[in-house]
Amino acid sequence: MTPAETPANAAQPLPSDAVASALRTLAAERDGLSGLMAAIADGLGDLFTKAVETIAGSRGRVIVSGMGKSGHVGRKITATLASTGTPAHYVHPAEASHGDLGMVQPEDVILALSWSGETTELADLIAYAKRFRVPLIALTSSATSTLGHAADICLCLPKAQEACPNGLAPTTSTTMQLALGDALAVALLEKRGFTAEHFRVFHPGGKLGAQLKLVRDVMHTNERLPVVGIDTLMEEAIAEIGRKGFGSVIVVHPDGTLAGIVTDGDLRRNLRPDLASLPVASIMTRRPRTIAPDDLLASALEVQESSKITALIVVENDRPVGLVHYLDLLRAGVA
Structure with missing residues (x-):
């Protein structure tokens, strides 16, 4: 029997365990992004706008910091910001306590990532921001956390179920952090009128650089x-x-x-x-x-x-x- 002759109600093969797991993971992360979109359409949107305006109005850089998986996400957000016209620099929170706070200047804006908002390694960076009046934007899931309370602008992500079956490994949460970082970068790109010609200056290498040649x-x-x-x-x-x-x-x-x-x-x-x-x-x-x-x-x-x-x-x-x-x-x- 050819595929065209297969009855419509014929039993379909079940997905493998790996495929089923992948689909569950993607569904969980999709639900997290849907929740994030709903939050932005609601109260989070006003704070997001304030964050964009604060960064766009600064004369310095965006100092991004985070520990663990949030730190890895922070590095990616830093790279995306820098490549789209917003000067950015990543500072490791533990290294900040041992001299790297000197990289942060009063005209900068700090973007600190912590899902719980209680990352102890961020304490000195938070204190420094308060002492020298450096604007602090928090990207966390808890507005009542230490980081959330200290922030000038708290971008509070909605609670979401991690894709990890144990609910422990950062999966959905890091996807939401990364997506909101991308949203910040794109909003800033559009606000600055960043064109393909500007993009070309920052991407001279590889196939992307070739495509951006004139x-x-x-x-x-x-x-x-x-x-x-x-x-x-x-x-x-x-x-x-x-x-x-x-x-x-x-x-x-x-x-x-x-x-x-x-x-x-x-x-x-x-x-x-x-x-x-x-x-x-x-x-x-x-x-x-x-x-x-x-x-x-x-x-x-x-x-x-x-x-x-x-x-x-x-x-x-x-x-x-x-x-x-x-x-x-x-x-x-x-x-």
């Missing part, structure tokens, strides 16, 4: 650009395709504006004895896909892949100023 960084220009006039015969257009080696030639009007493009595909579709004597206008593709020089390479890749083309004309003020080939994207590490 088209003008890799496009072929000037003498490398295969261009012919609209009155040119195909004989010369074919020769230009061969000379430049991009498998295409750009066609322009007498005033230099874009008229079309002739590609290898156009040649194959129009193979005939008199092809060489035809004007390029008779076989060119009109209104070809184009891109601007200040667009991202990621955008160029999307256009080429969605349109199934290998050459993309770069246009400025209706005039072709460059050409990007798919091989250029491969060499840049985007594709």
